[in-house]
Amino acid sequence: DQQVKQNSPSLSVQEGRISILNCDYTNSMFDYFLWYKKYPAEGPTFLISISSIKDKNEDGRFTVFLNKSAKHLSLHIVPSQPGDSAVYFCAASAVRRDDKIIFGKGTRLHILP
Amino acid sequence: EAQVTQNPRYLITVTGKKLTVTCSQNMNHEYMSWYRQDPGLGLRQIYYSMNVEVTDKGDVPEGYKVSRKEKRNFPLILESPSPNQTSLYFCASSSGRPVGDEQYFGPGTRLTVT
Numbered sequence: 001d002q003q004v005k006q007n008s009p010s011l012s013v014q015e016g017r018i019s020i021l022n023c024d025y026t027n028s029m030f031d032y033f034l035w036y037k038k039y040p041a042e043g044p045t046f047l048i049s050i051s052s053i054k055d056k057n058e059d060g061r062f063t064v065f066l067n068k069s070a071k072h073l074s075l076h077i078v079p080s081q082p083g084d085s086a087v088y089f090c091a092a093s094a095v096r097r098d099d100k101i102i103f104g105k106g107t108r109l110h111i112l113p
Numbered sequence: 114e115a116q117v118t119q120n121p122r123y124l125i126t127v128t129g130k131k132l133t134v135t136c137s138q139n140m141n142h143e144y145m146s147w148y149r150q151d152p153g154l155g156l157r158q159i160y161y162s163m164n165v166e167v168t169d170k171g172d173v174p175e176g177y178k179v180s181r182k183e184k185r186n187f188p189l190i191l192e193s194p195s196p197n198q199t200s201l202y203f204c205a206s207s208s209g210r211p212v213g214d215e216q217y218f219g220p221g222t223r224l225t226v227t
Binding site: 034 | 117144146148153154155156157158161163169171172203205210211212213214215216217218219220221
């Protein structure tokens with residue numbers, strides 16, 4: 001049972017345009033959400049997070065939106081840059097219940113010149 | 114430099130031969146975790162630890178053991194490795210709750226079990 005779903009295995013976006021990566025979750029206990037970025041041959045790096053008490057969190061070019069009623073979150077990257085080409089993982093945890101973290105399968109983002 | 118180190122980085126072994134992958138962090142982090150990454154399956158959490166002598170199962174703990182005797186170290190033990198444990202393993206740490214926030218990952222250990 002996949003609790004965190006990233007339904008797009010890959011996404012291609014023109015440099016300078018907006019990249020939107022989507023993530024859906026099924027467990028209503030999740031109350032904290034995170035995005036990680038991973039380059040080949042490296043460990044993932046933390047990008048941005050959002051608590052369920054918010055619906056938006058912004059950090060520079062990166063914004064995460066949370067729609068609790070739809071159990072959906074999205075990561076917006078504006079403007080997209082070549083260095084953004086990577087695999088992006090969505091993750092969720094239920095901090096009031098335990099300290100487990102559930103990751104999605106990832107979306108590979110290609111930024112086209 | 115703040116970092117999470119893992120050793121070895123690459124390991125080829127045979128079925129049933131016990132092995133340990135070490136993980137160490139120099140950031141005095143409370144939370145440490147092990148993940149495996151497999152094609153088409155993303156990252157899956159194996160075990161995690163909130164502090165010394167406190168460990169708990171993640172999503173895929175079968176076939177693995179961990180220990181947390183010191184805050185900085187969190188070794189992953191495969192008592193009897195099998196081919197389905199061939200994977201890329203990552204250790205990670207963060208400073209506490211909410212867990213996952215600002216989690217630092219090691220460079221990965223690629224394990225092949227024949």
